[in-house]
Amino acid sequence: MNKTILSLIITTMFALTSSSTFSSEEDSHNDKGSATLFTSEQMAISNIEVAILKPKTVNFTLYAPGELKANGYTSYSVSPRVDSIIVKRHAILGQHVKKGAALVTLFSIDVASAQATYRLSLAEWARVKKLGKATVTEKRYLEAKAEHEVAYSTLKAYGLSEEAIKKSSSSKTENLGQYTLYAQTQGAVLADAFLQGKRVLAGDEIMLLADEHQLWVEAQLPPNSLINIPEGTKAKILIDDQEFNAVVIQEGHTIDQESRTRTIRLSVENEQHRLHPGMFTDVNFIFNEDKTVMTVPESALMRSADGDWVVYVEDHPGEFEPVEVELGRRFIQGREIIGIKSGTKVVVKGAFFVASQIAKSGFDPHNH
Numbered sequence: 130m131n132k133t134i135l136s137l138i139i140t141t142m143f144a145l146t147s148s149s150t151f152s153s154e155e156d157s158h159n160d161k162g163s164a165t166l167f168t169s170e171q172m173a174i175s176n177i178e179v180a181i182l183k184p185k186t187v188n189f190t191l192y193a194p195g196e197l198k199a200n201g202y203t204s205y206s207v208s209p210r211v212d213s214i215i216v217k218r219h220a221i222l223g224q225h226v227k228k229g230a231a232l233v234t235l236f237s238i239d240v241a242s243a244q245a246t247y248r249l250s251l252a253e254w255a256r257v258k259k260l261g262k263a264t265v266t267e268k269r270y271l272e273a274k275a276e277h278e279v280a281y282s283t284l285k286a287y288g289l290s291e292e293a294i295k296k297s298s299s300s301k302t303e304n305l306g307q308y309t310l311y312a313q314t315q316g317a318v319l320a321d322a323f324l325q326g327k328r329v330l331a332g333d334e335i336m337l338l339a340d341e342h343q344l345w346v347e348a349q350l351p352p353n354s355l356i357n358i359p360e361g362t363k364a365k366i367l368i369d370d371q372e373f374n375a376v377v378i379q380e381g382h383t384i385d386q387e388s389r390t391r392t393i394r395l396s397v398e399n400e401q402h403r404l405h406p407g408m409f410t411d412v413n414f415i416f417n418e419d420k421t422v423m424t425v426p427e428s429a430l431m432r433s434a435d436g437d438w439v440v441y442v443e444d445h446p447g448e449f450e451p452v453e454v455e456l457g458r459r460f461i462q463g464r465e466i467i468g469i470k471s472g473t474k475v476v477v478k479g480a481f482f483v484a485s486q487i488a489k490s491g492f493d494p495h496n497h
Contacts, residue, residue, distance in 0.1 A: 177479030184421035199339035207336035241306030
């Protein structure tokens, strides 16, 4: 049932059951300037709960918006090392690939030229080795060896595997220039914004691989925040009403010039792959608080007519009056309040209905 409709129903029931009681009781209490009186039946209908507040040790939390990122230390950007044309893809977006799996086949004129040079250098080096130093000069022997090593290193630098380089010596002429890039790490394909037949330049990212078993969360703090958040600080991240445990792994010491925020990086385990880079999240850093404080649930706090924060105190059974308080820090267990003594009975549930009835009776805390 819609929460608004439910509230209206409960309020109506409350008004019907309380009209006669309050009409008689308010007259006697208004003479003394006291708070509104509730019967046990009215409190039960309105689901009003009262708790005795005592100082306790709680955990202090600090909120910051955040975004999930791929783990940059386990991610791998797949890009050609020489200008190429994409011939064929072997993996698609979202696919989980193992280390060594083929990702994309490309063609490059520079690679074709390097492969031809390698073939010639290999043949010449084999001929010179066969003749031996007794037949050829030492200079020619060293030159042939060096030319072969340079040709091999060139193909290696272009990204060809050792197996692909070996095949270059025996592959068909029409296949020269084609080479395949392989996964250097296991992970999921997070990006593959390219088309077959597209020309790409050296260094252009054509695929992004990331191991999603552990992701980063980058939380953004205001630039004037002086709170130190050291490595190892625990946090809760909230995504779609679900909480996940995270831990701080790095603390930024510079302010981003565009967003004007300081970045705190956390790690979060993602074994079930429910989390994905790009998701936005609420981050609540958790700190251990040594001192005891007075706290109430957020639901216990209401705004008075003049905008002040108030809680409803029970002086006598069923008799409540609003008491102004100041708000302190936000904790996991609630909100710190200042101005309430230990042992005070406070409405922790159903404060909305108490506020409604007090407003109906015209009770003013400033004149009490």
